[in-house]
Amino acid sequence: MEKSLLGCDDVGPLRVGSTVTIGSQFLPCYVDTYQNLRPQTRVQVCISPGETLEQLRGQPFLLREKGSATRETFDAAAPAAGFSVEPAWEASSTAALVNAAVHGLGIAVLPRRMLWGPLERGIVASFRVPELDLHRRYWIVYHKDKFLTAAAQHFITLCKNYELDYPAPHYNGLY
Incomplete structure (x- = not known):
């Protein structure tokens, strides 16, 4: 049977399954190197959606x-x-x-x-761990007796809704 399968690996895709840790830490380099060595082979990677x-x-x-x-x-x-x-x-x-x-x-x-x-x-991957609550709360603070101008109110509204209205920041500190 093995003899009949010789050369068959070049016909279909190579399917690789991985945990998120391996998929984010090692697999990108492995697949990149493999594809440089075997460009005729299409690699399909499936990384599990979450770590426990x-x-x-x-x-x-x-x-x-x-x-x-x-x-x-x-x-x-x-x-x-x-x-x-x-x-x-x-x-x-x-x-x-x-x-x-x-x-x-x-x-x-x-x-x-x-x-x-x-x-x-694609140089890193992210994942969520359901058991860890890593959500942070942000606060807008101003003096309780401060009169808020229309400009200040507009700015506060923008800050509160920024993630919904502008989901991908233009600058994130890493390039």
């Missing part, structure tokens, strides 16, 4: 520095989900954490909006 908390245990984490809002959100969410992490990296630079993730050094925990460029270029 169990799958993340023991993985190296790349985190923002203590005191950053992103880190505080993660540090509060992890224990609430029964999960603890000793970071492999701590950095105040989002770019440093993205580059470390690109090189397969761990899983970076960063706001999605800071990753638009790398996500669009």
